[in-house]
Amino acid sequence: MIVRDFNDLTGTDRVVSDAQWTSVRMLLADDGMGFSFHITFLEAGSEHTFHYKNHFESVYCMQGSGSITDLATGETHQIKPGVMYALDKHDKHTLRADEELVMACCFNPPVTGHEVHQADGSYAAPAEENA
Numbered sequence: 813m814i815v816r817d818f819n820d821l822t823g824t825d826r827v828v829s830d831a832q833w834t835s836v837r838m839l840l841a842d843d844g845m846g847f848s849f850h851i852t853f854l855e856a857g858s859e860h861t862f863h864y865k866n867h868f869e870s871v872y873c874m875q876g877s878g879s880i881t882d883l884a885t886g887e888t889h890q891i892k893p894g895v896m897y898a899l900d901k902h903d904k905h906t907l908r909a910d911e912e913l914v915m916a917c918c919f920n921p922p923v924t925g926h927e928v929h930q931a932d933g934s935y936a937a938p939a940e941e942n943a
Contacts, residue, residue, distance in 0.1 A: 814843055818851060826925060832858035841922040841938070848922035854878070854909040863904035866937035868920045870898040875914035881906045 816838055821827060826837045832855040839849040854860065856876075861883070873895045880897055881888040883904040889897065891913065899905065907913075921938050 814839070814845075828925065831860075833860065835917070837923070837925050839922070840925045842924070843922075846920065846922065848919045848925075850917045850919070850923075852913075852915045852917050854907065854913040854915070856909055856912045859906060859908045861904070861906045863902070864899055864919070865902045865904075866921075867923070868899060868902070870896060870918050872896045872916045873913060874916055876909060876911040878907065878909040878911070878913050880908075 818836060818838065821836050821838070826840070828835050828837065833852060835850045835852040837848060837850050839845055839847070841848060851874075852871075854876075873891050873893050875893055876891075878891045879888050880891055883906060889895075891897070891907075924938070
């Protein structure tokens with residue numbers, strides 16, 4: 813059994829930040845669960861374009877408001893507490909935070925915690941990252 817307290821992870825290498833977002837990685841690849849689980853904070857007024865072409869991601873909004881646009885279709889959906897979206901087709905998307913967004917996220921395959929976003933908004937495939 814794995815039990816972790818979000819509050820105990822502050823100041824550890826499980827807290828990763830990039831341009832206007834911070835992600836607390838509660839579960840990572842080395843935990844052996846087959847997915848990773850994160851609590852991610854996106855700053856109010858920020859806009860992020862991601863394309864997780866090597867990972868599937870599902871996201872549940874716990875707090876805040878914003879929108880997500882599917883860049884293949886142009887369709888935009890409102891994000892608010894209670895809304896979940898799943899990037900089941902490795903969907904390239906733009907996420908906008910009107911207010912600070914607090915999101916619970918799962919990645920498959922799991923991230924290691926050492927990834928950085930590439931120029932195209934993706935994380936490297938796990939095999940590429942270790943190469």
